[in-house]
Amino acid sequence: MPGAEIQLRGLVKSFRGPDGPIHAVRGVDVEIDAGETVALLGPNGAGKSTTIDMLLGLLKPDEGSVSVFGREPAQAVAHGAVGGMLQTGELIRDLSVRELVSMIASLYPAPLGVQEALELAGIGEIAAQRTQKLSGGQTQRVRLAVALVSDPQLLVLDEPTVALDVEGRHAFWTTMRAFAARGKTIVFATHYLEEADAYADRAVLMAHGAIVADGPTTEIRAMVGTRTIRATLPGVELDGLQSLPGVSSAERRGEAVVLRCSDSDAAIRALLAAQPDARDIEIAAAGLEQAFLALTG
Amino acid sequence: MPLVYVRYELLRTLRNRRFFLLSLGFPLILYYVFVSPNRHVRDFDHTGVSLALYYMVGLASFGTMSAMLSSGGRIAAERAVGWNRQLRITPLTPRAYFGVKVLTGYMMALLSLLALYAAGSSLGVSLTALEWLKMTGLILIGLVPFAALGVAIGHMLTPDSIGPAMGGGISLLALLGGVWFPLGGSHGFLHDLSQCIPSYWLVQASHVALGGRSWSATGWGVMVAWTIVLSVLAVRAYRRDTGRI
Numbered sequence: 001m002p003g004a005e006i007q008l009r010g011l012v013k014s015f016r017g018p019d020g021p022i023h024a025v026r027g028v029d030v031e032i033d034a035g036e037t038v039a040l041l042g043p044n045g046a047g048k049s050t051t052i053d054m055l056l057g058l059l060k061p062d063e064g065s066v067s068v069f070g071r072e073p074a075q076a077v078a079h080g081a082v083g084g085m086l087q088t089g090e091l092i093r094d095l096s097v098r099e100l101v102s103m104i105a106s107l108y109p110a111p112l113g114v115q116e117a118l119e120l121a122g123i124g125e126i127a128a129q130r131t132q133k134l135s136g137g138q139t140q141r142v143r144l145a146v147a148l149v150s151d152p153q154l155l156v157l158d159e160p161t162v163a164l165d166v167e168g169r170h171a172f173w174t175t176m177r178a179f180a181a182r183g184k185t186i187v188f189a190t191h192y193l194e195e196a197d198a199y200a201d202r203a204v205l206m207a208h209g210a211i212v213a214d215g216p217t218t219e220i221r222a223m224v225g226t227r228t229i230r231a232t233l234p235g236v237e238l239d240g241l242q243s244l245p246g247v248s249s250a251e252r253r254g255e256a257v258v259l260r261c262s263d264s265d266a267a268i269r270a271l272l273a274a275q276p277d278a279r280d281i282e283i284a285a286a287g288l289e290q291a292f293l294a295l296t297g
Numbered sequence: 298m299p300l301v302y303v304r305y306e307l308l309r310t311l312r313n314r315r316f317f318l319l320s321l322g323f324p325l326i327l328y329y330v331f332v333s334p335n336r337h338v339r340d341f342d343h344t345g346v347s348l349a350l351y352y353m354v355g356l357a358s359f360g361t362m363s364a365m366l367s368s369g370g371r372i373a374a375e376r377a378v379g380w381n382r383q384l385r386i387t388p389l390t391p392r393a394y395f396g397v398k399v400l401t402g403y404m405m406a407l408l409s410l411l412a413l414y415a416a417g418s419s420l421g422v423s424l425t426a427l428e429w430l431k432m433t434g435l436i437l438i439g440l441v442p443f444a445a446l447g448v449a450i451g452h453m454l455t456p457d458s459i460g461p462a463m464g465g466g467i468s469l470l471a472l473l474g475g476v477w478f479p480l481g482g483s484h485g486f487l488h489d490l491s492q493c494i495p496s497y498w499l500v501q502a503s504h505v506a507l508g509g510r511s512w513s514a515t516g517w518g519v520m521v522a523w524t525i526v527l528s529v530l531a532v533r534a535y536r537r538d539t540g541r542i
Contacts (some may be wrong), residue, residue: 056386058539077386084386089379094312099305106301107387146383 004031005185006055006154010064013050024050026209028064032187034153037180039217040189048189049087051206052158055187056084063152068154075255076154078107083152085143087189093132097123100131101145108150120257121145122171133236137168143174148179154181157188161195173199197221227264227285229271231278232256244270256280298396299389306397307404310371320367320405321412328352328416336420337491342479347505350424353417354503355431355476357410358496361436363467364405365443368398371461372451391535398451399444406440428505435502435511442495445527452473452534466538470496492516497521 011028016023030036040048053059054066057073068076076082091100098114105111118124121144126134134142140163144192144294157176161169175257176199180186189197196217203220206215210245213220226248234255241250246267249260261267264283271278311317331352338348347483352527375381384394410433414422424432454462480487491497498520504511512520 053539055526058382058385078388078390082386084383086379086382086386089383092309092375092378094309094379095305099308103302103305104387106299107389111390143383150387 005034006030006032006187007067007078007090008055008210009066011051011054011061011066013054013059013061013065014046017143022141023209025061028206028209028220030204030214032185032209034185035183036250037176037186037200038188038204039200040187040206041191041193041196041203041220042189043191045208046191046206047209048191048206049158049207052084052086052156052187052189055075056082056156059256080110080150081153082156083147083150083154084156085147085158085160086129087162089129089143091134091139091142093130095131096128096129097134097142097145098127100142101149104146110151111149112151114149117145117149120148120175122175132138136163137165138162140168141172144175148175152184154185155189157186159189159191161190163191169195172215193221222262227261229259229261230256230280230282230284231259231271231275232280233278240274243273244274246270295297299393300398302393303397303400310401310405316367317405320360320364321409324356324363324409325412325416327359328356328413329420332420336359344479344503345507345508347422349417349420349422350503350506353413353420353422354436355500357373357413357436357438358474358499358502359467359471359476360409360413361406361440361441361472362496362499363463364409364477365402366450367405368402368444368447368449368462368465369449370459370463371399371401371453373456374450376452377456378426382539385539391532395448395531395535399447402444402447403437403440406437407511410436424506431511432502432505435505438498439495439499439502442520442523442527445524445531449527449531449534454537470494470498473497475478475500493519495520 008028008030011025013025014023016022028047028051030038040051042048050059054061055073056066057066057077066073067237069081071079071081073082095103098118101117102114105114105117111117115124117125121141123138123141123145126138129180131139132141140160142162147157161172169237171193174187176188188195188200197220200217202212202215203217205220232255236257237251238250238257241247241257244259244267246261246263246265247259247270248262250259258279259267259271267280268283332349335348335442340346341348341351344351372381414429439498450459450462471477473489473491476496480491492515498512501516502511
């Protein structure tokens with residue numbers, strides 16, 4: 001896509017560590033179109049935050065380049081085109097929520113109304129409270145209002161729901177959907193497969209500083225959303241198990257067999273029909289981490 | 298300068314009541330403790346300046362110096378909660394960012410200065426309008442290197458380490474600058490050393506009462522040199538400090 005609005009090209013970034021260099025990002029290429037909602041999905045330490053810092057111009061890549069709406073990240077930020085919610089962050093104290101959001105809004109050329117941003121983030125009722133008196137979830141929503149009030153074309157969120165409970169998460173993503181519906185581009189980092197699946201159009205999977213998969217979330221789900229069935233079945237032929245419906249591979253571990261399944265419901269029915277004496281059956285969802293290990297070899 | 302932003306930044310500083318009362322109150326208490334019993338000393342330690350005036354400017358130097366450096370404490374606290382990184386992804390320019398920090402420091406310094414002027418007047422300090430103005434001008438100019446130093450340490454130190462660094466640093470600058478008493482007579486190593494320190498020239502602002510030259514060419518030179526060195530340090534510290542803490 002030569003006309004992509006956001007381009008990350010050949011990004012490489014290392015940091016000095018106590019035992020030599022840490023290669024946080026090693027060759028990331030992503031192109032994002034206007035209006036897309038893209039999840040950067042990966043386990044901790046995959047290089048998501050480093051990639052986001054480079055996208056926002058907070059870090060300079062060792063190699064490669066970033067272009068945001070045809071500009072360098074710093075320029076795009078200076079023009080008010082980018083809003084961000086960083087991973088770590090609390091609020092400065094001694095201001096009310098409304099004052100803090102107004103303070104940030106004043107820095108932008110064409111911000112949303114402060115009241116609109118507060119309502120969008122669902123914090124209209126706590127607008128008069130001082131920032132140091134808020135709960136963790138409220139703080140996170142104020143940070144969201146701070147990111148939204150600039151009315152950015154590109155909104156970047158680094159693990160935005162980590163501090164939220166289930167209800168808070170739901171409310172958060174409802175807000176995001178409303179914002180995306182305004183034609184905005186959203187890039188968010190997460191290590192929750194469910195979040196990427198439910199809220200992004202597309203997921204970019206990262207592991208060990210590189211992209212291991214990039215595609216519509218439905219495809220990604222099929223790739224990493226596998227389940228495994230484990231059962232004690234001494235002396236059974238693996239070939240027979242492998243050909244069962246819903247099973248993509250089978251391996252033996254001592255007395256037990258482990259079946260990697262594309263459709264575990266179909267697989268378990270077929271397994272019990274074919275091998276009625278299978279015992280100690282466990283069905284487990286592959287964690288993101290294991291799925292990534294499988295993908296990266 | 299982004300005016301709404303400046304307004305909230307100043308408001309925020311004034312609302313921090315504990316900080317406000319301590320930084321304003323401490324020099325005032327010291328002033329009354331030192332000066333009240335000796336308020337009639339006309340020529341303090343052969344300086345040619347009354348004790349009430351000497352300590353008014355000495356403690357004003359101490360108070361304003363602390364006020365300027367306190368912006369470092371605020372910056373370190375903001376960095377620790379990630380607010381500085383949040384600001385860097387807004388259109389706020391580094392120039393405006395520095396400007397607002399310096400302005401906030403000056404506001405606190407000015408309040409501290411006015412409080413000590415009031416205390417000095419209550420204990421018999423009497424100057425002409427021109428002398429008050431000249432003295433205020435010299436002090437405000439003399440604070441420029443401290444403004445840069447405040448920003449620099451704010452971006453170099455953590456909130457844990459900035460307390461001891463500021464406590465020790467300000468005590469040393471105050472002692473060498475002659476806040477408590479003139480140091481080292483009129484020549485010798487201590488005299489030469491203290492002349493190289495910006496706080497010395499802050500304290501020398503009291504010499505306006507003697508008429509004529511308060512700051513020698515050396516004084517102006519020292520101030521300009523420190524301003525340049527510390528500003529470069531502040532800008533470098535700000536640029537290097539983009540990472541997550």
